Amino acid sequence: MLKNQIEKKALEVLNSLETLEAPIPIKSIIKSFGIKLSPYDLGEDVSGVLVIDNDNCKIGYNSTESYSRQRFTLAHELGHYILHKNKQQEVFVDNITYMFRKTSSKNKDYKIEMEANQFAAAILMPKSLIEKELEKLDDGFVNDHNLISELSKKFKVSQIAMTYRLNNLGYFYDF
Incomplete structure (x- = not known):
């Protein structure tokens, strides 16, 4: 799936739920799909699990x-x-x-994971909201670190996630 299609799907979800304000209420959005949420201690290596059993879906995180x-x-x-x-x-x-493994970008699992990452970035940090926040900044000098720090706090995402998002949206060129 192309990046712009993923961006469009994320925006469709946000618009359909009239949820376009930072921070995005991701748990409420998930629950609106009838997906159950369960926190678990999944160990050091697993961040999350999605189980689809017909119409019964559950996310463990x-x-x-x-x-x-x-x-x-x-x-x-x-x-x-x-x-x-x-x-x-x-x-x-x-x-x-x-x-973090070396794997081919042609690998099916790798592509699926990258698509899910792109969707996550697009739904948590919608381009239009990032642009709106950037417009609020003073015309004074703002360094990249301060910008990333402030935006990551506003969107309740990590600084790494915000850095990747800004880079992928074309705000940084030497990343």
Whole structure:
């Protein structure tokens, strides 16, 4: 799936629920789809799990991780639900170390994970809201670190997630 299609799907979800204000209430959005949420201690390697059993869906997320990480995991699992639920796979387990392995970008699992990450970024940090926040900034000098710090607080995401999002939206060129 193309990035712009993923962005469009995330925006459709937000618009349909009339939820376009930072921070995005990701748990409420998930619950609006009838998906149950369960915090678990999933260990050090697993951030989240989506289980689809016909019309019964459940997201388990690692309660030992930081709040911003939990929000991204929830959005990521929602991404699997929105983007991939019609596929044959019924269980999505998101292993943290998987994303840091050397793997081919042609690998099916890698592409599915990247799509879910793109969806998570798009729903938690919608482009229009980022632009709105950037317009609020003073015309004075704002360094990249302060910008990322302030935006990550506003959107309740990690600084790393905000850095990637701003880079992918074209705000940074030497990343």
